[in-house]
Amino acid sequence: MRRLVLIRLAWMLPILLGVSVVAFLLMRALPGDFAQASAGTTELAPEALNIIRRDLGLDRPVWEQYLRWLAKLLEGDFGDSFTTHKPVLGELLPRLAVTAELTLIAGLMAMAMGASSGLASARWRGRTDWLVRGINGLFLAVPNFVIATLIVLLAGLYFPEVGIFNYTPFLTDPLGNLGSMLLPAFSLALAVSVTISENTRAAVLEVSSQDFVMVARAKGLRPSTILWQYLVRNALTPIITVTGLQLASLLGGSILIETIFTIPGMGQYLFDAVSSRNYPVVQAIVLVAATIVLLVNVLVDVAYARVDARVSYE
Amino acid sequence: MMGAPGALLQVRGLTAQFNRGDVASQVVKGISFDIGAGESVGFVGESGCGKSVTARALMRLAPEGSSVAWGGTVLFKGQDLLQVKERVMQDIRGRRIAMVFQDPMSSLNPVLTVGAQIADIVRRHTGASASQARKRSVELLDLVGIRDAARRADDYPHQFSGGMRQRVLIAIAVSCQPDLLIADEPTTALDVTVQAQILRLLMRLRRELGMALMLITHDFGVIAGMVDRVHVMLDGSIVETGTVDALFANPQQAYTQALLAAVPRLDAAGRLV
Amino acid sequence: MMSIGLLMLASLVVITLFGTWIAPYNPSETSADSLAGPTAAHWLGTDSIGRDLLSRLIVGGRTTLLITFVAVTLAVCCGLVLGLFCGYVGGLADQVVMRVLDVVFAFPVFLLAIAVVAALGPSVPNLILTIAIVYTPRLARVVRGPVLSVKRWDHVEAARSVGVSEFNIATRHVLPLIVSPVLVETSLTLAQTIFTITALSFLGLGPPPPDPNWGAMLSEARQFMELAPLTVIGPAAAIVFATLTFIVLANGLRERLDVASR
Numbered sequence: 001m002r003r004l005v006l007i008r009l010a011w012m013l014p015i016l017l018g019v020s021v022v023a024f025l026l027m028r029a030l031p032g033d034f035a036q037a038s039a040g041t042t043e044l045a046p047e048a049l050n051i052i053r054r055d056l057g058l059d060r061p062v063w064e065q066y067l068r069w070l071a072k073l074l075e076g077d078f079g080d081s082f083t084t085h086k087p088v089l090g091e092l093l094p095r096l097a098v099t100a101e102l103t104l105i106a107g108l109m110a111m112a113m114g115a116s117s118g119l120a121s122a123r124w125r126g127r128t129d130w131l132v133r134g135i136n137g138l139f140l141a142v143p144n145f146v147i148a149t150l151i152v153l154l155a156g157l158y159f160p161e162v163g164i165f166n167y168t169p170f171l172t173d174p175l176g177n178l179g180s181m182l183l184p185a186f187s188l189a190l191a192v193s194v195t196i197s198e199n200t201r202a203a204v205l206e207v208s209s210q211d212f213v214m215v216a217r218a219k220g221l222r223p224s225t226i227l228w229q230y231l232v233r234n235a236l237t238p239i240i241t242v243t244g245l246q247l248a249s250l251l252g253g254s255i256l257i258e259t260i261f262t263i264p265g266m267g268q269y270l271f272d273a274v275s276s277r278n279y280p281v282v283q284a285i286v287l288v289a290a291t292i293v294l295l296v297n298v299l300v301d302v303a304y305a306r307v308d309a310r311v312s313y314e
Numbered sequence: 315m316m317g318a319p320g321a322l323l324q325v326r327g328l329t330a331q332f333n334r335g336d337v338a339s340q341v342v343k344g345i346s347f348d349i350g351a352g353e354s355v356g357f358v359g360e361s362g363c364g365k366s367v368t369a370r371a372l373m374r375l376a377p378e379g380s381s382v383a384w385g386g387t388v389l390f391k392g393q394d395l396l397q398v399k400e401r402v403m404q405d406i407r408g409r410r411i412a413m414v415f416q417d418p419m420s421s422l423n424p425v426l427t428v429g430a431q432i433a434d435i436v437r438r439h440t441g442a443s444a445s446q447a448r449k450r451s452v453e454l455l456d457l458v459g460i461r462d463a464a465r466r467a468d469d470y471p472h473q474f475s476g477g478m479r480q481r482v483l484i485a486i487a488v489s490c491q492p493d494l495l496i497a498d499e500p501t502t503a504l505d506v507t508v509q510a511q512i513l514r515l516l517m518r519l520r521r522e523l524g525m526a527l528m529l530i531t532h533d534f535g536v537i538a539g540m541v542d543r544v545h546v547m548l549d550g551s552i553v554e555t556g557t558v559d560a561l562f563a564n565p566q567q568a569y570t571q572a573l574l575a576a577v578p579r580l581d582a583a584g585r586l587v
Numbered sequence: 588m589m590s591i592g593l594l595m596l597a598s599l600v601v602i603t604l605f606g607t608w609i610a611p612y613n614p615s616e617t618s619a620d621s622l623a624g625p626t627a628a629h630w631l632g633t634d635s636i637g638r639d640l641l642s643r644l645i646v647g648g649r650t651t652l653l654i655t656f657v658a659v660t661l662a663v664c665c666g667l668v669l670g671l672f673c674g675y676v677g678g679l680a681d682q683v684v685m686r687v688l689d690v691v692f693a694f695p696v697f698l699l700a701i702a703v704v705a706a707l708g709p710s711v712p713n714l715i716l717t718i719a720i721v722y723t724p725r726l727a728r729v730v731r732g733p734v735l736s737v738k739r740w741d742h743v744e745a746a747r748s749v750g751v752s753e754f755n756i757a758t759r760h761v762l763p764l765i766v767s768p769v770l771v772e773t774s775l776t777l778a779q780t781i782f783t784i785t786a787l788s789f790l791g792l793g794p795p796p797p798d799p800n801w802g803a804m805l806s807e808a809r810q811f812m813e814l815a816p817l818t819v820i821g822p823a824a825a826i827v828f829a830t831l832t833f834i835v836l837a838n839g840l841r842e843r844l845d846v847a848s849r
Contacts, residue, residue: 011686011689014686015686015689015690015693018686018687018689018690018693019690019693019694021690022690022691022694023702026702026703026705026706027706137831137834137835137838138831140778140830140834141778141827141830141831141834142823142826142827142830143782143785143786143826143830145785145786145789145805146805146823146826146827149805149809149812149819149823150819150820150823152809152812153812153813153816153819153820156812156813157813157816208378208379209378209379210420211415211417211420211421212420212421212422212423212424213378214375214377214378214415214421215415215421215422215483215486216423217375217407218373218375218407218408218412218413218415219407219408219412219434219435219438219486220404220405220406220407220408220409220435220438220439221404221408221434221435221438222404222438223404225434225438229423229426229434230423233423233425233426234423234424234425248694248695248696249695249696251695251698252695252696252697252698253697255697255698255701255790256697256786256789256790259790260809270698270701271790274701274705274790274792275791282702282705285698286694286698286699286702289694289695289698290693290694290695290698291693293693293694293695294693297693
């Protein structure tokens with residue numbers, strides 16, 4: 001068991017390394033000149049550009065550039081933003097916190113919506129099942145940014161007094177902050193809740209057909225006891241793991257949602273950076289996002305393996 | 315064949331029809347039998363003869379995901395179990411009629427301790443407090459022969475062997491001192507060495523608690539010494555009935571003879587089936 | 588379900604192939620009639636500079652769908668080759684390739700797409716390449732699974748020991764097993780690609796103007812959407828319809844093929 005965990009963690013390192021290589025190479029594939037881009041829109045003379053190139057180490061061989069970049073990374077130096085000329089890390093961290101909050105709320109919403117609809121679907125079958133699966137299919141077809149735009153439209157048409165674009169930082173006004181996050185989190189959560197719903201349904205159905213559930217019924221236990229202690233507790237692990245694995249999807253979607261609702265998170269930061277060719281920022285965000293996803297995936301795998309061992313220990 | 319009037323259990327014309335999609339199949343085709351208080355009755359037959367379904371009928375437990383139509387009457391202490399409300403049935407299950415299933419490896423909830431799984435049925439039917447139920451769990455584990463019961467009660471199912479898990483399941487089944495204990499192939503999934511132990515345990519408990527026992531098996535060898543009467547089932551019907559000795563000595567039906575012949579006899583010189 | 592899906596697919600294909608001829612107006616043709624509601628002249632109204640919405644939706648669909656079909660075809664081909672290679676060759680080569688693919692899997696799909704497009708620049712060929720890069724690993728993984736498991740089946744070993752050629756084994760045993768999961772995964776990939784492309788266009792990273800496309804139309808419409816809701820609802824409905832088509836197809840395929848493989 002412990003071996004499994006160590007192996008999984010060990011595999012993470014080369015993959016992280018690979019991730020860093022990809023992030024690094026992405027910036028090598030730039031159209032145009034890194035040096036010119038760092039100067040922004042001001043046209044520079046060739047000598048000035050050469051000085052910049054030497055400063056940034058662009059005249060060295062690629063592998064050497066990579067290693068120097070990696071070394072700086074491990075010290076926490078993600079470079080300086082091209083637009084503000086301030087360290088990227090400092091700008092990134094508060095925005096990461098905002099996106100983390102959005103993602104967390106969305107994840108919880110998705111789990112609540114998905115698990116309950118999946119549970120209802122598995123428990124009551126028949127019409128409920130048909131209804132839930134039908135609605136799920138429909139929601140799956142509506143991209144999160146479309147939902148978000150439609151929500152903004154509806155709000156604008158029917159509730160013009162309610163301000164939806166008023167994001168307030170958590171520390172300034174916790175309640176207001178949470179309120180402003182509700183609609184964005186909901187847009188993000190909807191598609192993910194479908195996956196969770198389907199998985200919950202499958203997990204509960206699978207557990208229902210297990211022998212120990214029949215034994216629970218033969219014991220004369222109340223249906224609610226059987227539901228919570230025997231069905232849900234055994235289906236919970238797959239539900240949580242599937243939610244964890246949706247993190248990648250949530251992070252990806254946050255870019256769009258943050259842009260639509262003008263929330264100053266990592267996603268909007270990325271969007272601005274892409275628009276203004278702010279490469280160090282793009283690089284940093286891609287790196288951070290991939291690392292987080294990787295970490296969470298490994299954690300989820302490990303947690304699942306641990307519980308699975310208890311369940312199928314033979 | 316008829317027990318005394320007012321026997322504990324009187325089954326008349328029991329039928330069971332499974333409906334899967336458009337296909338309906340009659341698995342039990344109208345059987346009748348009695349079980350008296352404290353009696354021990356065996357049901358023998360090959361897989362698919364309907365003996366397990368009969369047992370499920372007594373507890374009105376349809377398998378998850380299939381629809382079953384029960385017919386006939388199942389009089390248990392004067393009540394027709396096929397007619398009572400589900401809530402009444404839930405009170406009877408585990409309390410008056412209890413069941414031990416075939417596969418101990420998959421019959422326990424993996425996420426609850428063994429003690430908790432005994433406590434929950436105790437609390438359900440007796441309203442005991444948590445600590446009282448816990449005490450009872452330990453007592454029961456001890457009763458079924460699990461050493462170091464107090465410590466073991468906090469262990470999870472995966473920490474027990476197959477034979478010990480079956481003991482736990484038996485503990486669960488007898489916890490509320492039911493009038494009737496149904497054992498559906500209780501030893502089939504166990505090692506041969508453990509089988510005898512489990513059967514002996516069942517006999518001992520039956521004696522000590524005065525329960526009636528309905529023992530279901532495909533193996534005549536298991537029945538010997540365990541039951542007062544045997545019903546032989548084939549294809550949804552009872553084809554022969556008698557005491558074990560009578561059947562062994564003088565089986566009437568060809569099928570019974572075939573079943574008996576299938577039991578390896580160490581005293582049959584030269585022939586082992 | 589399958590038949591509904593095919594019907595929907597047919598309508599999408601028609602738009603893709605004949606869009607420019609079906610559209611009543613030139614999608615770039617402006618008029619003074621801006622943000623108008625549905626009229627006889629403009630069935631779905633016009634956008635902020637008077638362009639006919641219906642025509643823009645149709646031609647925009649053509650652009651979006653063309654990129655989608657081509658990109659996914661490319662991804663499927665690459666995925667098939669990669670998956671077959673990994674599954675068949677196995678051993679160290681397989682492990683190495685899968686680890687490399689794991690790196691790609693570590694990136695959230697959309698993030699990776701943005702990064703690649705940002706690096707390469709938004710143009711139609713780059714978009715196609717991006718989609719191919721992002722989705723090839725998933726398809727490869729879907730292909731690899733059945734190939735790996737079939738290799739070990741007893742009757743395949745038996746066939747091999749009797750001298751049946753590897754090629755025959757590949758075509759008669761392995762290939763039929765891959766067909767259904769690949770078809771389903773392709774359908775799902777098509778649905779996801781619509782999302783990715785429209786999302787990228789929404790952010791301004793899609794096909795550059797003057798080609799209309801649904802994502803960009805949705806984004807542009809945000810400015811005046813209360814005045815002309817159709818400018819939002821039109822592209823939204825179109826995107827949902829296209830995505831739904833492939834989801835319905837995927838479900839229909841699953842139903843059909845599950846029964847067949849039993």
